[in-house]
Amino acid sequence: MFIFCCFTGLAFADVKQLKKSEVDIGIDGELRIYKGRQKTGTPSIIPLLPITKRILAKYEYNEQCIIKDQLLPVLSNQKYNAYLKEIGDMCGINKELKTHMARHTFGTTVTLANHVPLESIKEMMGHKSLRQTMHYAKVTGIKVNEDMAKLKKRLAKNNFISEHQIIGADEPKR
Numbered sequence: 001m002f003i004f005c006c007f008t009g010l011a012f013a014d015v016k017q018l019k020k021s022e023v024d025i026g027i028d029g030e031l032r033i034y035k036g037r038q039k040t041g042t043p044s045i046i047p048l049l050p051i052t053k054r055i056l057a058k059y060e061y062n063e064q065c066i067i068k069d070q071l072l073p074v075l076s077n078q079k080y081n082a083y084l085k086e087i088g089d090m091c092g093i094n095k096e097l098k099t100h101m102a103r104h105t106f107g108t109t110v111t112l113a114n115h116v117p118l119e120s121i122k123e124m125m126g127h128k129s130l131r132q133t134m135h136y137a138k139v140t141g142i143k144v145n146e147d148m149a150k151l152k153k154r155l156a157k158n159n160f161i162s163e164h165q166i167i168g169a170d171e172p173k174r
Helices: 002-006 012-016 050-058 063-068 077-091 101-114 118-125 130-136 141-157 163-167
Strands: 023-025 031-036 043-047
Touching: 002 012, 002 050, 002 101, 043 118, 101 118, 101 130, 101 141, 118 130
Parallel strands: none
Antiparallel strands: 023 031, 031 043
């Protein structure tokens, strides 16, 4: 469930209540989650990535899911966090893993670090403002470096302002 949340940005309460009726085909022919956030009621539209489709397929015929009309067999938040702690301990992860970390992972690592605009992340996460989204989608130093390298290439390609124009035709370069 943690991996599913890392690739959808869904909060624990939202993934626990996720129903088959909330997954449908979008205008591009791809599967999407159409769900109102439990906390705010704000709608979120989340295109499903291949890994999330595989996770859903794994539980498609799960008896517990069918009986409860859920897409995934989600345990209590307390049990879920206990399992995450156990996994973290086994893997030697010193940071305490919690369910909500998946939402931050989606905002920063899965989307923003892969050039998904904040406005799109906002819609997928079901936020009412970009300020809320910026709490989850943290700009890293690596992202700033990548963005500036792309800008440098675009400016050079378009001859935006040449060194010659800045320094001047008559002045020697230093």
